[in-house]
Amino acid sequence: MSDLPRAVRITEEGPREGFQIAATPVPTQDKIALIDALSATGAPRIQVASFVSPKRVPGWADADAVVAGFAPRAGVAYTALWFNAQGLDRAMAFKDRLTLYGSVTVAASEAFSLKNLNRDRAGQIAAQRETIAAHQAAGVPVTRVSVQAAFGCNFSGDVAPARAVAAVSEAMALAEETGCAIEKIALADTMGWANPLLIERVVGEVRSRWPGQAVSLHLHDTRGLGIANAMAGLRMGVAEFDAAVGGAGGCPFAGHAGAPGNIATEELVLLCEEMGIATGIDLDALIAAGHLAERVLGRTLPSALLRGGSLAGFRAKARAA
Amino acid sequence: MSDLPRAVRITEEGPREGFQIAATPVPTQDKIALIDALSATGAPRIQVASFVSPKRVPGWADADAVVAGFAPRAGVAYTALWFNAQGLDRAMAFKDRLTLYGSVTVAASEAFSLKNLNRDRAGQIAAQRETIAAHQAAGVPVTRVSVQAAFGCNFSGDVAPARAVAAVSEAMALAEETGCAIEKIALADTMGWANPLLIERVVGEVRSRWPGQAVSLHLHDTRGLGIANAMAGLRMGVAEFDAAVGGAGGCPFAGHAGAPGNIATEELVLLCEEMGIATGIDLDALIAAGHLAERVLGRTLPSALLRGGSLAGFRAKARAA
Known part of the structure; x- marks a missing residue:
């Protein structure tokens, strides 16, 4: 424990x-x-x-x-x-x-990016550049990388852990290129696809690859596993949650x-x-x-x-x- | 895992x-x-x-x-x-x-025993003797020990792990004395008081003390932790659940x-x-x-x-x- x-x-x-x-x-x-x-x-x-x-x-x-x-x-x-x-x-x-504070926000699923942000992933990255520049011009620090649909997507299906990690990586690269000092990686189970073992695997890989970053979880209880997934996050040392x-x-x-939202x-x-x-x-x-x-x-x-x-x-x- | x-x-x-x-x-x-x-x-x-x-x-x-x-x-x-x-x-x-099949059923909480079975714990043990005898006379095997309110009780509050284990022990002793071959110990979170660590602790103690018995969990989702508690049971090797x-x-x-019932x-x-x-x-x-x-x-x-x-x-x- x-x-x-x-x-x-x-x-x-x-x-x-x-x-x-x-x-x-x-x-x-x-x-x-x-x-x-x-x-x-x-x-x-x-x-x-x-x-x-x-x-x-x-x-x-x-x-x-x-x-x-x-x-x-x-x-x-x-x-x-x-x-x-x-x-x-x-x-x-x-x-x-x-x-x-600002976030570099990407979706692990392109299909969800189209639905939620009205852009494909490439378009999203281009838009993030503009948004980051606007934050920097306004003196608002961009401190967070946020990955939506990190565990699965109603439109494109399962999201492999490697895809979730790749999405974090793309966002971190963009942050580095634009000079943002990231402090936190936020992983969102936007549509309730996660299970405890998947949480452990993705959080584990993210923590191993970016050991200096705090990890936060944004979990939805769409299918009743939300609190079990939060428990899995706690077991992996996650100490920041949205709810x-x-x-x-x-x-x-x-x-x-009509499905439940956030935990x-x-x-x-x-x-x-x-x-x-x-x-x-x-x-x-x-x-x-x-x-x-x-x-x-x-x-x-x-x-x-x-x-x-x-x-x-x-x-x-x-x-x- | x-x-x-x-x-x-x-x-x-x-x-x-x-x-x-x-x-x-x-x-x-x-x-x-x-x-x-x-x-x-x-x-x-x-x-x-x-x-x-x-x-x-x-x-x-x-x-x-x-x-x-x-x-x-x-x-x-x-x-x-x-x-x-x-x-x-x-x-x-x-x-x-x-x-x-028959069960030797006891409540870890005396207050709940009074509400649910209309008897105090001593009365419950006496009643169990009669019930066991009736099963034996009818040729119905008594194969299960069942502990209600094993993790807490709306009427008496927290149930310490030692109390839950003592309730199992009382029921196992009664089973042995009456010649019942018990195959399974069923632990019930009748009023939704458990949390994952408590599940692990009680199941762990029960499995250590009665290694030959299967353990089953009957979990209620009264306060939203039911599936996280089931996950904790799975982690402890529990392979039988009520739902x-x-x-x-x-x-x-x-x-x-009005509260939710079983998971x-x-x-x-x-x-x-x-x-x-x-x-x-x-x-x-x-x-x-x-x-x-x-x-x-x-x-x-x-x-x-x-x-x-x-x-x-x-x-x-x-x-x-």
Whole structure:
């Protein structure tokens, strides 16, 4: 068990993931209320908005108002997502509230790149050059390499570990060529194709090849293996994860509408804390935020823990009995 | 990875688990249709009914008609559940259709024993003596030791590994004293308290102390860790699991109404087959049976895979594209 980290850092992506696929428009004030509730849980890092085209993601047309409206809490890093120079410009307007960094983002699957980013892989690399230049001109550091569909793809099928590693390699080469100091390699199971052994194999190869880089995992629970895959990541020493409160979200371009999205933050926190791995997050406060997310989104979220209830509550009752 | 088994045997408990908590009565014919659909998936073992008091579990008042009505398939073992001599009598009437065996069943938590079996632990041991004698008189072998609430309890809190092992020990002693040849130790996480390290610890201690016994796991996904816990069991060489199609079920006496029940069979099958562990089950047929279970039970079941769809389907589409 020696590879299990003593602490992990979870990036809460519930607001960004959840609102991008809300069936009916969520009032800006409700989005802000959820972000503020998440700030109070002890979450170290919250992704609060997506500066993407309102035509492609109508749920984030109000990203600017949301970011202007939430109440920043000391010690919490607030991040946002964007894919191009226009998105960066919108984010820059909030550089006092947001922790800004850029990513070199590639997809291991060309088919997904076409669906999600609207470009083939070569086009994606060319576009990344422009985006990196825009970040550098704006003084925003590009510190992360991010590989989407690193474990499989609904459109092209299995992604061999060698292909995932090659995608990391392409992105790292581009980062080096453009003078970006990369600190983290983020691997995303965007469509829920991973299994624990595949996680171990890919993470193992990435860690061996780039030993100086932190590895983070962005896992989806599309087919129910998300938390088992997170456990596999922990076993490989991964100490950074993305997750979404309630399991809110899901990629709008993945071809499996209605499937669960990101792993549920509260289930990841339970997994870690029950094994003595510190998250810094108050699980009961997070579960309460999950119930708020359900009210705000107007639907039952896939998290089992929101139904089962925290062990802390049952432990307290047992002690009192 | 050397402890991962090459094949596992899954007992499908969806019918027994699912119908015991159905909110509205399910017609007997629908129960039979689901059992027949499950028979066609290649499931090696299906628990088809619960011969319990109709007063306590009204959903199984028609157990006799269900067991009389399904179409047995060659090569599939059909089992049923009962807790006392009256239940055994009802099961004996179907000894040509059912694989009959008895269990020495104890709860690691006294509080749960009171809620679920209506007896304290001492009373439970006394009752087990009577039940064992009834099985022996009927010529039904008692081959299994079963420990409920082996990893924690909503009523009494944490169950230390030593307590779980002590419960196994009490049951094994009773089996030896009464001349039962035990072949399997079944550990149940009845209320979803386990985590992967706890599974490894308890299974490890049980395997070390009783090396001649097979260990099986009955895991609930109450708080979202069920499949990660199954993975931990696989890592410890466990090759027998209970699961319920769709994740149907949940214990009616556990104090967390609405929480997910057993791990979903199709998610366990996906986990195993993706890692090269044979289950003998046709996953797409099982997913179809899961959708049938949702229609029969009149509700959406918790399984993520029922929403996300099988990888086989996406792989076929990717090959055709």
